[in-house]
Amino acid sequence: MKRRELLKRGAAIAVAAPYVMTARSQETLIVNTQGGEYQELVEKVVIQPFEKKFGVKVIHDATGTASQDYAKIRAARGAPGFDVAGLLTPPEVMLGVKEGLLEKLTERELPNLKHLWDKTWQVIPGGSGAPHTLQYAALVYNKDKLDKPTSWADYWEPQKKYGDKVKGHIINYNPANLLSVYALIHAAQLGNGGVDNMDPAWARLKAQKPYVGVVVTGSAEAVPHFENGQVWISPYWSARSGYYIDRGLPFEMVIPQEGVIGLLDVACIPVGAKNKKLAYEFLNWRLDPAVQRAWALAYFSSPTRPGVELPAKFAASQIVSKEQIAKTQFPDSGTIGARRKDWTLKWQEIMA
Amino acid sequence: MALLLAFFVLPNALLLSTSFLKSEAQQLTGELTLENYTFLFGRPIYQWAFLRTFIVGAAVGLCTVLLGFPLAYFLVRTTSPWKGVLIAVCLAPLLASVVVRTYGWYIILNRFGVANDVLLSLGVISERIAFMPSTGAIIIGLTHALLPYTVLTIMGSLNGINPNLEQAAMSLGASRTRTFFHVVLPLSLPGIAGGFILAFSIAISAYATPAILGGPATQVMATAIYGFITQLLDWSIGAALAVVLIVSSFLLLFAAARLGAKQAAI
Amino acid sequence: MSPWGALRGVVIAVYVFMLGPILITAAVSFNQSNRSQFPPQGFSLQWWQRAMAPQWVDPLWFSLKLASLTAVLSTLLALPLAFALARYRFRGREAMVALTLGPLMLPALVTGVGLLQLFQYAGLRDYIGFTALLVGHIVICLPFAVRTVAISLHTLPPNVELAAASLGASRARTLWHVVFPLIKSGIIAGAVFAFVHSFTDVNLSIFLARPGEVPITVKILGFLEFGFAPTLAAVSVITLLLPLALVAIVQRVTGLGDFIYGQRERV
Numbered sequence: 098m099k100r101r102e103l104l105k106r107g108a109a110i111a112v113a114a115p116y117v118m119t120a121r122s123q124e125t126l127i128v129n130t131q132g133g134e135y136q137e138l139v140e141k142v143v144i145q146p147f148e149k150k151f152g153v154k155v156i157h158d159a160t161g162t163a164s165q166d167y168a169k170i171r172a173a174r175g176a177p178g179f180d181v182a183g184l185l186t187p188p189e190v191m192l193g194v195k196e197g198l199l200e201k202l203t204e205r206e207l208p209n210l211k212h213l214w215d216k217t218w219q220v221i222p223g224g225s226g227a228p229h230t231l232q233y234a235a236l237v238y239n240k241d242k243l244d245k246p247t248s249w250a251d252y253w254e255p256q257k258k259y260g261d262k263v264k265g266h267i268i269n270y271n272p273a274n275l276l277s278v279y280a281l282i283h284a285a286q287l288g289n290g291g292v293d294n295m296d297p298a299w300a301r302l303k304a305q306k307p308y309v310g311v312v313v314t315g316s317a318e319a320v321p322h323f324e325n326g327q328v329w330i331s332p333y334w335s336a337r338s339g340y341y342i343d344r345g346l347p348f349e350m351v352i353p354q355e356g357v358i359g360l361l362d363v364a365c366i367p368v369g370a371k372n373k374k375l376a377y378e379f380l381n382w383r384l385d386p387a388v389q390r391a392w393a394l395a396y397f398s399s400p401t402r403p404g405v406e407l408p409a410k411f412a413a414s415q416i417v418s419k420e421q422i423a424k425t426q427f428p429d430s431g432t433i434g435a436r437r438k439d440w441t442l443k444w445q446e447i448m449a
Numbered sequence: 450m451a452l453l454l455a456f457f458v459l460p461n462a463l464l465l466s467t468s469f470l471k472s473e474a475q476q477l478t479g480e481l482t483l484e485n486y487t488f489l490f491g492r493p494i495y496q497w498a499f500l501r502t503f504i505v506g507a508a509v510g511l512c513t514v515l516l517g518f519p520l521a522y523f524l525v526r527t528t529s530p531w532k533g534v535l536i537a538v539c540l541a542p543l544l545a546s547v548v549v550r551t552y553g554w555y556i557i558l559n560r561f562g563v564a565n566d567v568l569l570s571l572g573v574i575s576e577r578i579a580f581m582p583s584t585g586a587i588i589i590g591l592t593h594a595l596l597p598y599t600v601l602t603i604m605g606s607l608n609g610i611n612p613n614l615e616q617a618a619m620s621l622g623a624s625r626t627r628t629f630f631h632v633v634l635p636l637s638l639p640g641i642a643g644g645f646i647l648a649f650s651i652a653i654s655a656y657a658t659p660a661i662l663g664g665p666a667t668q669v670m671a672t673a674i675y676g677f678i679t680q681l682l683d684w685s686i687g688a689a690l691a692v693v694l695i696v697s698s699f700l701l702l703f704a705a706a707r708l709g710a711k712q713a714a715i
Numbered sequence: 716m717s718p719w720g721a722l723r724g725v726v727i728a729v730y731v732f733m734l735g736p737i738l739i740t741a742a743v744s745f746n747q748s749n750r751s752q753f754p755p756q757g758f759s760l761q762w763w764q765r766a767m768a769p770q771w772v773d774p775l776w777f778s779l780k781l782a783s784l785t786a787v788l789s790t791l792l793a794l795p796l797a798f799a800l801a802r803y804r805f806r807g808r809e810a811m812v813a814l815t816l817g818p819l820m821l822p823a824l825v826t827g828v829g830l831l832q833l834f835q836y837a838g839l840r841d842y843i844g845f846t847a848l849l850v851g852h853i854v855i856c857l858p859f860a861v862r863t864v865a866i867s868l869h870t871l872p873p874n875v876e877l878a879a880a881s882l883g884a885s886r887a888r889t890l891w892h893v894v895f896p897l898i899k900s901g902i903i904a905g906a907v908f909a910f911v912h913s914f915t916d917v918n919l920s921i922f923l924a925r926p927g928e929v930p931i932t933v934k935i936l937g938f939l940e941f942g943f944a945p946t947l948a949a950v951s952v953i954t955l956l957l958p959l960a961l962v963a964i965v966q967r968v969t970g971l972g973d974f975i976y977g978q979r980e981r982v
Contacts, residue, residue, distance in 0.1 A: 127926045132934075133941025136770070158926035159937035165679045169922060172831040178843055178925040192475055192682065265560060265579070271665060273680035310560060310579065312664045314680075317942045321552065324750050327561060344749060434475065438681045445494055448665040453814050457854045460829030461821065463836070516732070519725045537959055542733050543911050544958055545740075546935055548951040552743065552943065553736025556753045563739075596733060601904055605867055608900070625718060643866045647859075650819040656918055671822045678828060691825045698820045699813055 125154045126375040129166060130183030130364075132159025133317070134340075135396075142395045147382050153375060160184045162315065164273065170198055176369025180376040183364045186275055187221050187430035188437065190363050194225045200366040202227065206377040209384035212402045220361055220427045227380040230362035230392065231399040231416055232336040233425060234279040235350045239329040242266070249283040249353045252330055253301045255308050265310030266329040268322060269302075269448070272441040273314050275433075279358040280332040281440065282428055286355065292428045295440060302447050312448065323348060334360065335414065339397025350414065359416060359425040361401065468688035475682045485689035495673065499693065502653050502670040503701070505587055510599075510649040512592040514641055517599035521640075522633075524600070525607040536604075543597040550590060551661050558586055558662070582664030590658040595651055599644030606640025607633075646702070653698055670694045737955065744948035766949035774931040775954065778914055779961070781845070781930060785852040786910035792853070793860030793905060800861070801868035815862070818855045826855065827922035834923075844928040851923050852913040859912055860905035867901025868894075907962060914958055 131139045136159060144155045158179050160166050167189040169177045175198040185193070193199035202224045204210050210227065217228050238246055243259060246252065255263040270277035281298045288297025311322050316337060322328040323346055335357075338350040364383055366376045382388060389400040393407060399415040400407075407417060416425050471480040489495045524536055545553070557563045558580040568574045580586055610633060618628040656671040663672065670690055677687030739753055744766075747757025765771075796815060800808065818826065830851050834843055875897065879889040917932035924933050931954055938947055 129926075131941060133938040134944055135941050156926045158929075159934070159940075161921065161937060161940055162679070164682055165921070168679045168682060168828070169831070171682070171684075172828045172835070172922060173840075173843075174832075174835050176835065176840055189682075196476060271680075273676065312582065314660075315940060317940055318551075320942055321555060322559075324752065325559075325561065327559060438475075438683055441676070441681060442492070442494070445665050445668070449494055449497075449668075453818075453854060453857065456830065456833075456850050457814070457818055457826065460833040461817075461826055462829075463832050464825060464829040516729050519722055520729050523722050523726045533963075537963055538730070539733070540907075540911065540959060540962065541737055541955060544915060544955040545737055546915070546932065546951040546954055547917065547939065548935060548943075548947050549736050549740045549955075551939070552948065553740045556739050557736060593733065593736065596729075598908070601908075602863070602866065605863070605901060605904060639866060639869050643862065647819070647862065650816060654820050654822045656822055656824065674822055675824055678824060684828075688825075691821060695817065695821050699816075702816065703809070 123152070123154050124372070124375060125156055126181065126372050126379055127156045127158055127179040128181040128183055128379065129158040129160050129177075129179040130181070132157075138395050142391045143383065143388060146388070147379060150382075151375070151378060155379075162273075163189050167193065170367050171196065173367075174198070174369065175367045177367055180366065180370040180372045181364055181379055182367055183362075185226065185363045185365055187361055187363065188275075188434035190221045190226045190365060191430050191434050193365060194222055198368055199225060200368055200370065200373065200376075201225070202366070202377070202380070207381045207384070209381050209402075212386075212404075213384065214401060214403060214422055216422055216427060217361065217401060220359075220430055221363060226363035226365040227384055228361040228363045228401045229380075229383040229389070230336070230396065231359060231401050232334055232362070232397075233352075233357040233359045233416065234276055234332050235335045235338055235357060236353050237323075237331055237333045237338050237342075237348045237350050239323070239326070239347055240349045241347050242326070242329045245349070246330060246351060247354055249280075249355050250287055251353075252280070252332065253284050253287060253305055255305070255330060263329060264308050266327065267305065267308045268311045268313065268319055268328040268331045269305070269309045270316075270319075270332070271312065271314040272437060272444050274316060275360060276316055276332055276334060277444070278433060278437065278440065279360075281444070282358060282426075283332075283353075283355060292432045292436070295436075295443075299443060299447060302444065306448065309448075336396050336398040339414070343397070352414075356424055356426060359427050464684070465688045465692050467685045468692050470685050472683055472685040477685060485685045486693075488686060489689055489693065494668065495690070498668040498670055498673050499697075501584060501667065502694070503697075505584065505591065505659070505669060506649045506653040508588045509591045509595060509652040510645040512588065513596050513599035513648040514603075514645050516592065517596055517603055517644060518637075518641065520596075521600045521603035521607055525604055526612075539597050539600050541597075542593050545594065547657050547661075550594070550658055554581065554586070554590055554662055558589075581662050582667055584663065584667045586662035587659045587667060587669070590662045591648075591652045591655055594655070594658055595648040598647045598651070602644035602647060603637060603640040606637045606643070610636045650698070650702075653694070737952075740948050741952045744945050744952060746945045749944060762945040762949045765946045766953060771931070771934070771946075771950050771953075774929050774934040775957070777845075777928060778930040778932070778954075779957070781848055781852060782910045782914035782958075784849060785856050785913040786906045788849075789853045789856045789909045790860045790864075790902060790906040793857055793864055794902070796857075797861045797864035797868060801865045815858050817858075819858045823855055823916060823919040824922070827851065827919035830919075831922045843923060844925040847923040848920060848928070848930070851919050852916060855916065855919060856909035856912045859908035860902075863905035863908060864898060864901050867898040867904075910962075911958065914954075 128144065136157065140157060144157060148155050160183070163184060163186045166182055167185065170182060170193070190199065202210065207227060213228065221228065236246055236249065236252055246258065251258045255267055272278050272281065281295065282292055284301040285291050285295045285298035287301065290297040311328055313319050316334060319328065319331060320341065335350065338348070342348055342350065364380050366373060366380070370376050384402065386402065386405055389402060390405045390407065393400050393405065394411065399417055403419065407415065416422055467477060468485050469481055471478045471482040471484060524532065529535070560577050560579040564580055565577050614632055615628055618632050619625065623631065654671055656675055659669045660672050660675070663669065674687050674690045677683045677690065742755050743753055744762050745758050746752055746755040747759040800811060830847060831843070834840060834847055875893060879893045915932060917936055920930045920933050921936065924930060935947060935950060
């Protein structure tokens with residue numbers, strides 16, 4: 098063989114190699130969902146049992162942020178390479194419905210949809226996705242450093258309760274993270290505002306700024322600051338708080354007297370998904386009572402359907418009863434999506 | 450060339466053209482508009498991001514040359530048996546992952562970090578300072594990340610200089626300093642300029658480091674572009690920012706090339 | 716202090732600056748607990764063991780393949796481009812300069828999103844993954860190769876070629892026997908740059924990767940989205956040392972000696 102020929106063949110093999118590796122022998126489903134420290138969890142509790150029951154292979158694709166995953170769905174015109182977008186939040190779901198990039202779901206494909214909390218369909222339009230995890234933005238604090246906070250005001254006006262020692266120990270999040278948006282909505286509500294009138298929030302943000310020592314975007318970025326004792330009080334997702342506190346972080350989670358805002362993690366199917374049939378099965382499986390229970394316990398979150406039995410001690414910090422659901426706020430996702438840009442700009446101007 | 454046209458110009462044109470489209474509630478419409486540009490030009494936060502980007506780029510270029518030149522000179526002239534290892538180690542910052550950039554710098558620069566401890570014990574500062582987020586931290590982080598490019602580029606041109614030339618200059622009575630400024634430095638200018646431009650160009654488009662070491666108060670163009678495209682999902686404004694960035698960088702570089710007539714650098 | 720002594724002082728300081736954040740991160744990987752503390756508490760190798768799991772090794776291997784192929788192909792493409800830029804004045808030269816600089820100055824994310832759209836529109840959806848990544852990486856790495864080769868061509872006196880030609884050497888012979896050996900170090904430095912740039916890219920790759928064909932950088936970023944663990948510190952040390960070792964091996968095997976600093980024969 099001539100050398101040129103050899104080189105050519107070599108290159109062809111090198112290029113083809115990855116495809117050979119991923120040659121598919123059985124039916125596969127590509128699911129985009131939690132990675133990192135949660136990867137093992139989601140595989141053990143959700144994915145592997147699903148594979149076993151349906152005799153299929155699930156390829157786990159770790160997500161980025163919800164909006165980044167949506168950006169990928171948009172750039173790929175609904176065919177981002179995964180069959181299930183497992184971790185979108187309501188604003189992306191609303192946008193996906195408007196842009197026609199997410200498959201419409203009905204009870205015919207997903208019988209479990211009819212068992213979910215009714216409230217769900219006030220948060221996202223019916224049939225736009227399968228909300229599988231319910232959690233909320235709680236307040237967490239370092240119990241070695243601070244007394245227990247009781248109100249969102251203790252975060253927004255920390256000096257009133259804790260004095261000047263909290264200077265530099267307050268964290269603030271970029272509104273690219275819904276956590277920040279929710280905290281700002283609470284701030285607005287403290288001054289009788291809300292999603293439709295955020296002015297009181299901006300006043301509180303300005304007042305809080307001198308006490309802020311850390312500003313991050315992603316929720317995970319906050320953890321080293323918690324661990325190193327730089328941040329003492331913060332709004333934080335209930336599920337992740339549960340996970341880190343369980344791991345030994347000297348923090349405690351509280352539900353402030355004003356209540357909390359709930360967050361739905363939603364699984365959707367992009368319109369260009371290759372294996373829709375199996376994707377429907379997966380979404381329906383995700384809403385199955387047994388899977389809901391196992392996932393809630395593992396992830397420190399609440400089921401999205403009523404009637405899932407959980408230990409009382411665990412349920413105490415979750416949203417499981419009709420009364421608790423009624424008390425939890427779910428601000429209009431459409432409004433949040435539409436205003437988020439303006440809020441982000443306002444936030445940047447104040448924090449700059 | 451065709452490859453660049455097909456896979457660089459075309460895709461970017463595709464995305465960047467959306468900067469002339471009106472966007473409503475995160476959705477693109479077909480309507481042509483310059484609104485995205487007026488939106489940007491009218492806001493101080495983006496005017497600052499624009500300025501900061503080029504200040505950071507120039508500062509990083511300068512710092513990498515100032516730190517890189519002595520290192521490059523040393524590495525080219527040293528006779529140490531460790532030379533190979535020393536050069537290999539130079540590549541390390543280039544390969545440092547986002548983890549190093551996040552965690553390593555955080556440990557050093559945060560209010561309770563190593564830098565504070567050292568400066569406090571030396572008595573340089575009397576109370577703790579948060580070194581990050583700040584423009585300075587971005588410059589430090591990028592200088593670290595891009596130093597290898599400058600060092601290697603400068604080494605390339607220093608190698609081209611015959612050491613006998615230095616010997617000759619000195620034997621003719623020139624002092625060491627004179628030799629350096631009149632022989633070594635001018636001959637290594639293409640490398641210095643090349644290193645500077647390389648570091649500058651990458652610094653103005655870098656995202657990870659400014660995102661980590663800068664905060665909301667210290668946005669640069671790249672972080673703003675990312676924010677609009679992947680966080681706010683408003684592609685038309687993100688695209689407009691990218692257009693502004695690329696057009697102004699080209700203008701700047703070509704102006705520099707004209708002025709210095711340093712075609713060699715490009 | 717002698718000037719050389721002073722220089723050594725500066726060099727040591729620069730090395731401390733370069734290695735500081737890296738060594739700190741490396742130290743964290745030996746923490747006993749799952750908390751990323753510095754200075755590390757206790758000592759354990761369990762995070763290193765975890766970093767050797769397939770979920771990290773597979774993307775690492777993928778990245779190495781991608782970066783090697785990118786380095787070779789972009790260097791081959793860069794040679795004629797660099798030659799044209801360094802040796803000739805022609806119409807459209809400035810446009811060409813702009814084209815070879817553009818990918819450096821435009822944030823890679825923009826190119827990534829654009830390429831994903833392009834592959835979609837052109838019906839090349841099935842090539843998303845390795846092929847798309849390769850194309851994208853060549854595009855963003857080409858400038859490094861072009862510029863490094865061009866710079867070494869500039870340092871080369873043009874009269875070397877003239878001299879060879881006047882001695883009756885054909886154009887091809889001049890290129891192969893005279894020019895090529897002289898710019899060899901520049902070419903290899905360009906290839907190393909391209910390799911490293913491809914190996915460390917994350918912002919373009921995020922959009923062009925597909926499950927099972929994910930570079931290590933994207934994998935790391937995905938992990939960071941859900942928290943920081945000492946495993947990540949261990950993985951970062953591996954992703955730093957492995958390419959360095961590879962570069963060292965290439966250096967030995969190709970027998971090019973000190974290729975980066977080009978110990979070429981003194982004229």
